[in-house]
Every structure is written in structure tokens, then in C-alpha cells.
Amino acid sequence: MADTLSKLQDVFRDVFEDDDLVISRATTAAQVSAWDSVMHVTLMMAAERAFKLRFKSGEVTGLKNVGELVDLIDRRLGG
Amino acid sequence: MSFVDTDFLLFFPVVFIGYWLLQKRRWQNIFLLLASQVFYGWFDLRLPLLLLAVTGMNYGAAILVDRHPEQKGRILAAAVLLSVVNLCTFKYFGWFAAEIIPKLVGPEEAGRIAALHVALPLGLSFYTFHNLAYTIDVARGRLRVRHDPVDYFLYGSYFPQLVAGPVERPQNVLPQLESERYFDWSRVTSGMGLALWGGFKKVALADAISPYVDLMFLHQDPSWAMVWTGVLGFTIQAVTDFSGYTDIARGTSRMLGIELMDNFAHPYLAATPMEFWTRWHISFSTWLRDYVYMPACFSDSVRDWVTIPFTGEWSPFWNTARALAITMLVSGIWHGSTANFILWGAYYAVIGTAYAAVVAKLPKKWKKDGRWRYLTVPVMFGFTLFGMHIFRQPSVPVLLRHLTLNPLGGTPEQWTVSASMLGLCAYAALPLGLAIVYERFLAPRVKDAVWFLPVRTTVWAVFAVAIFSSVRTSSGDFIYFQF
Structure with a gap:
């Protein structure tokens, strides 16, 4: 889980072009500047690429925070 | 009836007084449901029957999904198909009768079919989307099913947003209809x-x-000046x-x-096409985002079926570009059957993708500098004007002719008209x-x-x-x- 969060942090930094960005399980879209609905799609696709998996649209629209995204990735990776 | 009919100026005060005199939520909802049918029936007495059919179909489909979760995919597909067929029948009958049927049958038969004059019922596409959002969300497990017919039918036919939106979401409206409402003078004056x-x-x-x-x-x-001042006029007319x-x-x-x-949300202050769609017709844009764009981004069938030439794998950029093209095409077709609407959808798909490509390449400090908007907002407004021209001009050849006009051309009278x-x-x-x-x-x-x-x-x-x-x-x- 810690690995997932750490890898996800790299994805966030890449997508939001911010090398100082630090995320935690409690981070929400409201706390990250520019994390709007359009960037959300880009972020999810970048995460798909990084973790080599495919999300369903129903999975990525209901996420409340980074923690739920980490759990989703771990679940999909069978972790 | 329309909001700017004198009839509405009499209708609404009666509804307002009657509604607040009733006090109890149950009676208020029944009263509003009846008032909504009167409002819609004022245009044509047959219309409430269609409205009740669309609302009833979604009400029943959601209950079926809840009772038979193992069949929810099929039930949802049937509900979506019925809605699309119903909408397209009314929306494109005129185009079909004029363009396709004469090529399939003789002129006499084609004339008989065209004489049916199937007109698009007011607001049909708005309440079709509005009701469909509920069925889709219940099937996706995002919303609990509703059994109370009064509350649901009121959600499906609530008159203020019935004929031209906003295309509301069940998550916003249903809980309000299911709660007691209390008279609040400050809200009344604010609403007025x-x-x-x-x-x-x-x-x-x-x-x-x-x-x-x-x-x-x-x-x-x-003249060139007449065309573009006309387009500017339409751009202001559209938003007002x-x-x-x-x-x-x-x-x-x-x-x-x-x-x-x-x-x-002041759409002409947008700096990019994507920002424009978060400011213009927000309820419909977000509907398209949630029920067309997102599935198009993440659906396996779309990813596997529509492949991208020259790329070995789907990249986030091209995947979103493909989803945007599908979404804008749907939006264009929804607006009408003439070629200009398809062109308009394609135009926004192209500039949306081009902007995404260019913005990704710009230095980070430019994007973070607020002054950057002094340039990007006027540029985007120029693109919006061009989009409005495509939207308003049904003839593509005329549109193309307008693009070849000399900006300095025109008679003194034409310059006076433009001014x-x-x-x-x-x-x-x-x-x-x-x-x-x-x-x-x-x-x-x-x-x-x-x-x-x-x-x-x-x-x-x-x-x-x-x-x-x-x-x-x-x-x-x-x-x-x-x-």
C-alpha cells in the first residue's frame, strides 16, 4: 500500500507538473490546485499506465480521496 | 406555457400561493406535479402523456434494476435504447422524411409520410436526459431506487426546469423533494x-x-463586417x-x-475550450461528461473497437482526444440533424484536442501567471465566435463563402449597418x-x-x-x- 501511494505520488507530480506535490490518503481534489474533472480523467489514465491496469468509468467517478484510489489500485492488482 | 408569456405571469403566482398554503410536503408535491402537467399541457394537450410515458418508463426501469440486479445491464440497455429511439424519432423525423425516405420509396408515398409533420415535442431531450440520469445512476449503484411515484414523477416533470433545463441530477433534486420545505422570505426575494x-x-x-x-x-x-457583427450579435443573444x-x-x-x-458561469471569460464547457450550459456539459465522455474514456469496448492509427498503445492524450471526439459528435447530433451541427461538434473536438496539446507544452510559469489570461481569454473568445458562426449558419457552403470575404470590403450602407x-x-x-x-x-x-x-x-x-x-x-x- 505504501508502494502504491509512493508510485501514485510520482503520477500526481507528473500530471500536475509540480515536483513538490505531496499526497496522502486523505488528499482530496479540493486540496490540489487544478484537479478538476478534466484533469481527473488525465490523472486516472496516467495511473492506469503507471500500474498497467484498466479502470471502469464507474470506478473512477465515485472516488472521494486518494486513499480510495490507492485501495482501488491495490484491489485491481490483487494486493 | 413559456416563462415570458402573460399566461405564466398569472400561472406562477397562483402556483406560488397555493403551494405555500398547503404547507405539508406530500400535498405540495402532488400540487406541483399537477401544476407541472398544466404548464406542459399549455403548449399542447398531448404533451403530458409523452412526459408521463418517459418518466414512467424510467421509474419502472429503476425498480426492475433494483429487483433483478443480475439483469441490470440488459434493463439499462433497454431503457437507454427506448429513450434514444423515442428521442430520435421525434427529433430527426423531419430530416428523415425529407432526405432519406424519398430515396427509398416513390414520391407519392414519401409525400404522405412527410405530411405526418412529426414535430419535436418541447423539452423532450431535456427531460429524457434528466430521467435517464436517474436510471443510469441507480443501475451503477450510485443512487438508491425510489418507490414513491409522486416524488419521482415530480422529479421527472418539475415545471421550472422542464422544457430547457437545467438538466438536473437526481442527487440534487430528489432529496429536496423528499424533505419538508419551509417558507423563507429571504429565499423568496432572492429567487424573485x-x-x-x-x-x-x-x-x-x-x-x-x-x-x-x-x-x-x-x-x-x-459584407465581412456584417457577417461578423451578426455573429457577435448572435453570441450575445445566445447567452442572454x-x-x-x-x-x-x-x-x-x-x-x-x-x-x-x-x-x-460567464462562459465568454473562458481561457480554453475545456474551460468553456465548464462555464456554458453546465448541466448538459456535465451530463455529457458523466454519461458519454467518461464511459468513452474508460470503456473497454471503445478502447478496443476504435483503435488509433500509428500508435502501438493507447496514451492518455489520444484516449481523451478520442473520447472528446465521440462526446462532441453526440453533442452536435443532439443539437440538430443539419451538417453545421456535426461540423460544430467536430470543431470543438479539434480545438479542444489542439488546446490540450499546446497547453501541455507551455512553460509551467506561464500557466500559473494570472496575467496569461489577458491573452488567452480574448483568443478563446475568437474561437467561440467562430463556433457560434458554425452553430447559427445552417448552410455550410454559405459559411465557407463568408470565410472568403474581404475584411475591408462593403458599401458605405453595409458599413453603417455593421456599425x-x-x-x-x-x-x-x-x-x-x-x-x-x-x-x-x-x-x-x-x-x-x-x-x-x-x-x-x-x-x-x-x-x-x-x-x-x-x-x-x-x-x-x-x-x-x-x-
Whole structure:
């Protein structure tokens, strides 16, 4: 889980072009500047690429925070 | 009935008084449900039957999904298919009868079919999407099913947002309809102010500029300046007309204690096409985002079926570009069957993708600098003008001819007409500009001043006088009624 969060942090930094960005399980879209609905799609696709998996649209629209995204990735990776 | 009919000025006070006298939520909902059928039946007595059929189909489909979760995919597919077939039958019958049927059958038979004159029922696409959102969300497990027919049928046919949106979401409206509403004088006055502002935008601004815009677009041999001042006029007419409708819808609904979502956020201040769609017709844009764009981004069948040439794997950029193309095509087809709407959808897909590609390459510090918007907003407004031209001009050859006109050409009379049009545009745009200044800079500072209340009341009185003096000459139609 810690690995997932750490890898996800790299994805966030890449997508939001911010090398100082630090995320935690409690981070929400409201706390990250520019994390709007359009960037959300880009972020999810970048995460798909990084973790080599495919999300369903129903999975990525209901996420409340980074923690739920980490759990989703771990679940999909069978972790 | 239309919001700017004199009938509505009599209808709404009766509904408002009756609704608040009833006090109990159950009776209020029954009363509003009946009032909504009267409102819709005022256009044509057959219309409420169609509305009840669409609403009833979604009400039943959601219950079936809940009872038979193992069959939810099939039930949802059937509900979506029925909705699309029903919508397309009404929406494209005219085009089909004129363009396709004569090629399939003889002219006599084609004439008989065309004589059926199947017209698009007002608001059908709006309440189809509005109801479908509920069924999809229940099937996706995002919403619990509703069994109370009064609450659901009221959600499906609530009159303030029935014929031209906002395309509401069940998560916003249903909980409000299921809760007690209490009379709140401040909400009533706030709603009245919003409705008056909406009415003012419609009858005093949009309707004032509309006949001149029509003349510009009907002109057989316009100059370059006439074309583009006409397009500018339509751009202002479109936002005053449609946001005017929305504000009346939201304002009257607020007076009944039910808050509807905002539909416009100064769209011409957008800096990119994607930002434009978060500011223009927000309820429909977000509907498309959630029910078309997102599935198109993440659906395996779309990913595997529509492959991208020359790329070995799907990259986030091309995947979103493909989803945007599908979404804008759906949006274009939804707006109409003529070639210009398809072209309009393709135009936004292309500029949206191009912007995404260019913005990704720009230095980070430029994007973070607020002053950057002084350049990007006017550039985006130029793209919006071009999009409005495609949207308003049904003939693609005429559109292409307009693009070849000489910017300095035209007779002195044509320059005078263009200058007059520009003056009209300034007249109609000025209140919109003042509204932005008021909203952003003045309102937070002056709301507690002693003079605020009398000034606000005076402004509302001016709106009311403008509405009452113009309502008889208003066409009563809103641009988005045709969609």
C-alpha cells in the first residue's frame, strides 16, 4: 500500500507538473490546485499506465480521496 | 406555457400561493406535479402523456434494476435504447422524411409520410436526459431506487426546469423533494431577483437584438463586417437568451424552496475550450461528461473497437482526444440533424484536442501567471465566435463563402449597418459586463450598506418594468426550445 501511494505520488507530480506535490490518503481534489474533472480523467489514465491496469468509468467517478484510489489500485492488482 | 408569456405571469403566482398554503410536503408535491402537467399541457394537450410515458418508463426501469440486479445491464440497455429511439424519432423525423425516405420509396408515398409533420415535442431531450440520469445512476449503484411515484414523477416533470433545463441530477433534486420545505422570505426575494434578472436578459436584451441578428444571417450578399457583427450579435443573444431562461427557472424554483443547479458561469471569460464547457450550459456539459465522455474514456469496448492509427498503445492524450471526439459528435447530433451541427461538434473536438496539446507544452510559469489570461481569454473568445458562426449558419457552403470575404470590403450602407449592429451588441453586452463587476467586486463590499436594499429594489423594479413593457412583443420562444 505504501508502494502504491509512493508510485501514485510520482503520477500526481507528473500530471500536475509540480515536483513538490505531496499526497496522502486523505488528499482530496479540493486540496490540489487544478484537479478538476478534466484533469481527473488525465490523472486516472496516467495511473492506469503507471500500474498497467484498466479502470471502469464507474470506478473512477465515485472516488472521494486518494486513499480510495490507492485501495482501488491495490484491489485491481490483487494486493 | 413559456416563462415570458402573460399566461405564466398569472400561472406562477397562483402556483406560488397555493403551494405555500398547503404547507405539508406530500400535498405540495402532488400540487406541483399537477401544476407541472398544466404548464406542459399549455403548449399542447398531448404533451403530458409523452412526459408521463418517459418518466414512467424510467421509474419502472429503476425498480426492475433494483429487483433483478443480475439483469441490470440488459434493463439499462433497454431503457437507454427506448429513450434514444423515442428521442430520435421525434427529433430527426423531419430530416428523415425529407432526405432519406424519398430515396427509398416513390414520391407519392414519401409525400404522405412527410405530411405526418412529426414535430419535436418541447423539452423532450431535456427531460429524457434528466430521467435517464436517474436510471443510469441507480443501475451503477450510485443512487438508491425510489418507490414513491409522486416524488419521482415530480422529479421527472418539475415545471421550472422542464422544457430547457437545467438538466438536473437526481442527487440534487430528489432529496429536496423528499424533505419538508419551509417558507423563507429571504429565499423568496432572492429567487424573485434572479427570475427578474433572467426575464430582463431575455426580453430586454436577447429579444431586442434577435430580429437584427436574423436580418444579418438572412442577408443574401453581406459584407465581412456584417457577417461578423451578426455573429457577435448572435453570441450575445445566445447567452442572454439561454442564461435568461435558466435564471427564471432557478429563481422561480428557489421561490418554491427548491434549489436548481447553476447553468452558466460567464462562459465568454473562458481561457480554453475545456474551460468553456465548464462555464456554458453546465448541466448538459456535465451530463455529457458523466454519461458519454467518461464511459468513452474508460470503456473497454471503445478502447478496443476504435483503435488509433500509428500508435502501438493507447496514451492518455489520444484516449481523451478520442473520447472528446465521440462526446462532441453526440453533442452536435443532439443539437440538430443539419451538417453545421456535426461540423460544430467536430470543431470543438479539434480545438479542444489542439488546446490540450499546446497547453501541455507551455512553460509551467506561464500557466500559473494570472496575467496569461489577458491573452488567452480574448483568443478563446475568437474561437467561440467562430463556433457560434458554425452553430447559427445552417448552410455550410454559405459559411465557407463568408470565410472568403474581404475584411475591408462593403458599401458605405453595409458599413453603417455593421456599425449599428455593433452598437446594439454594446447595448446588450453592457448589463452582462456590469453584472460581472457587481458579482465579483461590488457585492461583497456593499451588501451590508444601508442604501443597498433600496438600490437593489429599484434595480429589480427597472427589470420588472422592462419585462412587463416588452413581454407582449416578445416571441415567447427561447433558442434552446428547438433542441
